[in-house]
Amino acid sequence: MSKIEEGLLYSESHEWVKVEDGKAVIGISDFAQKSMGNIVYVDMPDEDDDIARNEDFGAVESVKAASDLIAPVSGTVTDRNEVLEDEPGLLNEDPYANWIIKVEMSDPSETESLMDAAAYKAFLDSQE
Amino acid sequence: METLKKTCLYDRHIAAGAQMSPFGGFMMPIQYSDIASEHNAVRHSCGMFDVSHMGEIRVSGPGAEDFVNYIFTNDVTMLQPGHIQYGMMLYPEGGVVDDLLVYRMPEPGVFLLVVNASNTDKDLDWICRAADGRDVKVENLSCDYGQIALQGPDSEKVAAEVLGMDLSDLVFYTFKYAGYAGGQVIASRSGYTGEDGFEFYASPEVTCRIWDALLAAGVTPCGLGCRDTLRFEAGLPLYGHELGQDISPVEAGLGMFVKLDKPDFIGKAATARLREEGPERKLVGIELQDKAIPRAGYPVxxxxxxxxxxxxxxxxxxxxxxxxxxxxxxSFSAPGTAVDVRIRKRTFPGIVCKKRFYDKKYKK
Incomplete structure (x- = not known):
């Protein structure tokens, strides 16, 4: 069973978003890290890069394969979690405590199309 | 859609909770725990792989030696009974039908060809067509044999203690008959990991018994995930990646397994010509300065x-x-040449190096 954290918003491509001080903090869900297996590299955009909703903004890589990170919202990258450069495995240990990027949203209403924890749980159940 | 085949060990993989995936027409275990742990077990102690998907083709008869020498790039007239050669079957144009091992069996005029699972049907068709009019018998024994690879520095000790097989007299690329659970086993000192180790060919029943015994003794079951990371580090090619119909062994750096000084064989003229002219491309290693991971298909x-x-x-x-x-x-293949690899949207600097990233630990 994958853990789903309450209070976060989720995308169908298994990213989570937490809105904090008007910024979107973005990470990957427990389901995502479990299906990837051991994460060995996180490809993050640079600060000030623009990302667009539903387009890839980086990737998470296991030994075997790369999985694109799909932007749940549009905006400009303000922070990248550089700890992940040396310790990508933190995404396996606790995917909710370890965010990947923070984004200044260009259209905060985009979060309305994301799922809350209950909807994401139903979504995961429907995928099985 | 083609139905996926199962090896004789399939139920055991499911029971062990292995992550399964299609490979070469079979449903195969990719990993049991995680790729890195399984990889390290093979490098530092030992691990075992179900490689029953590999194809086994027996070629026998008075014309067998001449015939195998005609379809195979290495020189089997130099091959003693109980010894193994690596080489390829080529198309007349010089590309690779498959890479394979040829075992010269102790019985006169008998060869066992061990081929890639994904190519078994194609190979069999190729061999049978080439055999037309020759005094040889070609049999597909792929379903008669299960195969387990026991790989890693502890393999010889484990084979002795757990399976009761004294294999200390075998050097790399030799084999002998052994017995287990009342059945015959071809015990071969060979593998695809860069480590010392053995491959056991036996009936499905005996294969299952060997697997159970090794598992009970604590040998780490390993999936195809780490089989690939291990062979890659040792610079060993995988058909479909470093070898293929449009790739010459000369380009892949495997020219030493193509004996151009032996009598005519399929693909000889094309290979000789390419070696004379020099290939336009070569297989190299590239080491990146960054941790970003270059994957198959990315441009250099x-x-x-x-x-x-x-x-x-x-x-x-x-x-x-x-x-x-x-x-x-x-012109970019010399070690030390600076190149870039594009990984998604960015390019990363790298240096051309030898394509063996880990030194093989074979018993010579």
């Missing part, structure tokens, strides 16, 4: 121009470096 560049393509790449488990094998234009 120089000054923004595409000069090659990655065939296999990983963040090497044994060394921690991001490395790949790639075909590059020959």
């Amino acid at each position: 560049l120089s000054d923004g121009e595409v000069i090659g393509e990655v065939t296999t790449g990983y963040n090497s488990i044994s060394t921690g470096r991001s490395v790949c094998m790639a075909f590059v234009r020959t």
Whole structure:
């Protein structure tokens, strides 16, 4: 069973978003890290890069394969979690405590199309 | 849609909770725990693989030696009974039908060809057509044999203690008959990991018994995931990546397994011509300075121009470096040449190096 954290918003491509001080903090869900297996590299955009909703903004890589990170919202990258450069495995240990990027949203209403924890749980159940 | 085949060990993989995936027409275990742990078990102690998907083709008869020598690039007239050669079958144009092992069996005029699972049907068809009019018998024994690879520095000790097989007299690329659970086993000192180790060919029943005994003794079951990371580090080619119909062994750096000084064989003229002219591209290793991981299909560049393509790449488990094998234009193939690899939207600098990232530990 994958853990789903309450209070976060989720995308169908298994990213989570937490809105904090008007910024979107973005990470990957427990389901995502479990299906990837051991994460060995996180490809993050640079600060000030623009990302667009539903387009890839980086990737998470296991030994075997790369999985694109799909932007749940549009905006400009303000922070990248550089700890992940040396310790990508933190995404396996606790995917909710370890965010990947923070984004200044260009259209905060985009979060309305994301799922809350209950909807994401139903979504995961429907995928099985 | 083609139905996926199951090896004789399939139920055991499911019971062990292995992550399964289609490979070469079979449903195969990719990993049991995680790729890195399984990889390290093989490098530091030992691990076992179900490789029953591999194809076994028996060629026998008075014309067998001449025939195998005609379809195979290595020189089997130099091969003693109980010994193994690596080589390829080529198309007349010089590309590779498959890479394979040829075992000269102790019985006179009998060879066992061990081929890639994904190519077994194609190979069989190729061999049968070439055999037309020759005094040989070709049999597909793939379903008669299960195969387990026991790999790693502890393999000889484990084979002795757990299976009661004294294999200390075998050097790499030799084999002998052994017995287990009342059945005959071909015990071969060989493998695809860069480590010392053995491959056991036996009936499905005996294969299951060997697997159970090794598992009970604590040998780490390993999936195809780490089989690939291990062979990659040792610079061993995988058909479909470093070898294929449009790739010559000369380009792949495997010219030493093509004996151009023996009588005519399929693909000889084309290979001789390419060696004479020099190939336009060569398989090299590339080491990146960054941790970004080069994957198969990613372009290799120089000054923004595409000069090659990655065939296999990983963040090497044994060394921690991001490395790949790639075909590059020959003028960029010298070790030390600076090139770039494009990984998604960015390019990363790398240096051409030898394509063996880990030194083999074979028993000579």
